[in-house]
Amino acid sequence: MISNFIPGLIMIITSFLLPTIPQYFRHPAMLLSVGLSALSLFNGYGTFLEWDILGLNLILYQSDSLTLPFAIIFHIAAILVIIFSWHSKNLMEHMATLAYAGSAIGALHAGDFFSLFIWWEATALTSVFIVFAGNTNAAKDAAMRYLIIQVSSGVLLLIGACLMLYQTGNHNLAVLDLKTNFGIFIFIAFGIKAAFPLLNGWLQDSYPESSVTGTVALSAFTTKLAIYALARTFPGTDSLIWIGAIMTAFPVFFAVIENDLRRVLSFSLNNQLGFMVVGIGIGTELSLNGTVAHAFVHIIYKALLFMSMGAVLYRAGTTKASELGGLYKYMPFTSIFCIIGAMSISAFPLFSGFVAKSLIMSSLGGMGMVLIYFILFFASAGVLEHSGIKIPYFAFFAHERKNKVKEAPINMLIAMGIAAFLCIAIGVFPKYLYQILPYAVEYQPYTLDHVISQLQLLVFAIIAFLFLVKFKLYPSEIRSTVLNSDWFYRKMLPGIGKPLFKKIGLLTDSLYKNLGLSFKQVLSKSYKFSNLSYIKVTTPSFAGTILISILFIMLVIVLV
Amino acid sequence: MKKNDLKSMGKSFTKYILIIGALLILLDFTFHRHEYFSFAEIYGFPAFFGFVSFVFIVMLGKWLRKFLMRKEDYYDQ
Numbered sequence: 348m349i350s351n352f353i354p355g356l357i358m359i360i361t362s363f364l365l366p367t368i369p370q371y372f373r374h375p376a377m378l379l380s381v382g383l384s385a386l387s388l389f390n391g392y393g394t395f396l397e398w399d400i401l402g403l404n405l406i407l408y409q410s411d412s413l414t415l416p417f418a419i420i421f422h423i424a425a426i427l428v429i430i431f432s433w434h435s436k437n438l439m440e441h442m443a444t445l446a447y448a449g450s451a452i453g454a455l456h457a458g459d460f461f462s463l464f465i466w467w468e469a470t471a472l473t474s475v476f477i478v479f480a481g482n483t484n485a486a487k488d489a490a491m492r493y494l495i496i497q498v499s500s501g502v503l504l505l506i507g508a509c510l511m512l513y514q515t516g517n518h519n520l521a522v523l524d525l526k527t528n529f530g531i532f533i534f535i536a537f538g539i540k541a542a543f544p545l546l547n548g549w550l551q552d553s554y555p556e557s558s559v560t561g562t563v564a565l566s567a568f569t570t571k572l573a574i575y576a577l578a579r580t581f582p583g584t585d586s587l588i589w590i591g592a593i594m595t596a597f598p599v600f601f602a603v604i605e606n607d608l609r610r611v612l613s614f615s616l617n618n619q620l621g622f623m624v625v626g627i628g629i630g631t632e633l634s635l636n637g638t639v640a641h642a643f644v645h646i647i648y649k650a651l652l653f654m655s656m657g658a659v660l661y662r663a664g665t666t667k668a669s670e671l672g673g674l675y676k677y678m679p680f681t682s683i684f685c686i687i688g689a690m691s692i693s694a695f696p697l698f699s700g701f702v703a704k705s706l707i708m709s710s711l712g713g714m715g716m717v718l719i720y721f722i723l724f725f726a727s728a729g730v731l732e733h734s735g736i737k738i739p740y741f742a743f744f745a746h747e748r749k750n751k752v753k754e755a756p757i758n759m760l761i762a763m764g765i766a767a768f769l770c771i772a773i774g775v776f777p778k779y780l781y782q783i784l785p786y787a788v789e790y791q792p793y794t795l796d797h798v799i800s801q802l803q804l805l806v807f808a809i810i811a812f813l814f815l816v817k818f819k820l821y822p823s824e825i826r827s828t829v830l831n832s833d834w835f836y837r838k839m840l841p842g843i844g845k846p847l848f849k850k851i852g853l854l855t856d857s858l859y860k861n862l863g864l865s866f867k868q869v870l871s872k873s874y875k876f877s878n879l880s881y882i883k884v885t886t887p888s889f890a891g892t893i894l895i896s897i898l899f900i901m902l903v904i905v906l907v
Numbered sequence: 908m909k910k911n912d913l914k915s916m917g918k919s920f921t922k923y924i925l926i927i928g929a930l931l932i933l934l935d936f937t938f939h940r941h942e943y944f945s946f947a948e949i950y951g952f953p954a955f956f957g958f959v960s961f962v963f964i965v966m967l968g969k970w971l972r973k974f975l976m977r978k979e980d981y982y983d984q
Contacts, residue, residue: 599964600964600967600968600971601968603964603965603968603969604968604975673913711943712942712943712944713943715943717944720943720944721956724953724956724960725956725960725964728957728960728961729964732964744916744917745913746913747913795938795940796940796941796942799931799935799940800942800947800953801953802931803931803932803935803951803953804954804956804957806924806927806928806954807928807953807954808957808958808960808961810924810928810958811957811958811961811965812965820965821965822968822969825972825976826979827977827978828976828977828979829976830974830975830976830977837982838982
């Protein structure tokens with residue numbers, strides 16, 4: 348019976364039962380549900396549950412060698428998040444987190460595009476409550492924008508799935524290309540959640556606005572689900588190599604000047620996704636293994652970094668670099684865990700990032716892609732800059748701190764400790780990670796050439812940092828907003844849209860006047876009129892503007 | 908705790924990093940470092956690449972502030 352139960356579903360059911368469970372037992376119940384869901388990891392490969400409905404055959408539960416590593420790490424991430432949030436009494440956030448993790452795990456096991464669509468939207472609808480739980484006005488606004496973008500991604504996926512079914516009679520997950528119109532729809536749907544260049548604004552907009560614990564959950568699932576989906580449907584798609592390379596390089600510059608350290612980590616997350624996307628674009632067994640390995644270790648160290656910044660936010664009340672510094676004295680364990688996360692993401696030998704990134708770099712080198720290879724090598728120096736140095740340096744060192752703060756609560760330290768342990772364990776014993784990768788590939792990351800080369804890069808990048816600080820060339824922390832691609836729909840579109848709709852309002856106003864009709868007869872009374880000759884049209888929010896533009900673009904594409 | 912804690916930590920950190928850096932460069936002369944691309948096998952190439960990339964990233968980022976940086980309440984206006 349349990350073998351036919353969709354993985355993750357038990358977590359969603361538990362999340363709905365949480366309000367009936369006494370506060371004291373909620374976290375154990377959440378852990379238990381993740382444990383029950385994790386039993387599915389031992390089911391082996393195959394198709395376990397199908398459902399015929401409305402003439403469609405939905406594959407609700409299937410598993411193969413690509414599903415398994417993602418399923419394992421999603422369960423681990425869920426456990427980390429639950430432990431990290433043990434102190435919190437925010438019921439809504441707990442429910443959302445558990446259902447969100449469950450939906451993401453369910454999505455991994457979908458075997459057709461319609462089932463995937465259902466889970467795809469479920470992750471959007473559940474995770475928006477996590478952003479919402481940031482409980483500030485900024486978080487609420489960001490949550491609405493987040494919802495619109497995420498749901499739009501789902502709508503594009505649905506359109507793609509329908510077109511595919513209509514044109515080919517098939518809707519099962521399969522390798523697609525960009526020569527078909529449904530392929531393009533699905534590609535963009537995945538691209539939004541994978542934070543492709545210019546489609547990435549939602550990530551840096553919403554993640555840093557979420558709560559202390561919420562950001563940790565958010566960082567793990569949505570984007571990696573998109574990476575999984577891309578790896579399944581678009582392996583070897585050449586354009587992904589360039590898209591990925593741009594993703595690795597560009598966020599680096601934004602991260603340098605960003606003041607909010609959780610936003611710096613969001614840019615860094617984007618850069619990390621770039622490495623995975625390049626791996627998918629190359630499409631060889633080695634590179635796809637690299638993508639999966641990178642997603643696996645990335646979820647752990649990125650969660651670790653977000654947890655350490657969450658702990659800082661919880662104790663010091665802010666993650667703004669301009670306000671922090673000197674916390675190492677008061678939060679020594681958090682500092683150490685953060686540094687372990689920083690060294691892992693920077694890919695120091697003996698840390699998890701090294702053994703995963705090497706696979707992607709080796710496949711690039713093996714294919715002779717010199718330019719992309721060095722863009723990624725360059726981006727590695729960038730990773731060191733923003734995640735390896737900037738995060739720990741500005742939070743825990745930089746300058747002495749005047750007011751005391753307490754060390755993070757014990758549950759946070761445990762969660763960070765487990766993540767830090769995994770970062771080192773995987774780095775030291777990579778063979779256990781390699782065993783669960785989709786393809787059986789013999790690979791040795793620890794060659795003298797490779798270790799020395801990577802250490803030279805990293806150590807001299809650190810020396811560059813010390814040099815820049817010494818000569819006061821390193822940019823100081825300034826309280827500011829850094830423009831990102833969300834600017835287009837937060838400032839530009841409303842900037843064009845609002846006056847435009849006002850104009851349309853005036854136009855219709857005069858039109859009706861000429862027809863001899865009064866507005867009160869035409870429009871409902873709920874509209875407010877300042878006077879008859881001028882109407883104060885309720886200008887649509889940026890949200891409306893985006894929706895209208897997306898619908899318009901879709902209409903154009905479909906017609907073409 | 909002493910007031911100059913961070914300063915002395917920074918100094919000793921700098922010292923050790925410079926020593927490690929020097930050792931890594933010296934190591935390069937003791938064996939032939941195989942790379943995928945022959946020009947990367949030049950002595951100290953990754954070190955040079957890392958240093959220059961880092962400085963480039965920071966300086967370009969700093970310059971981009973002119974175009975990308977706005978007040979903290981920019982979106983609330």
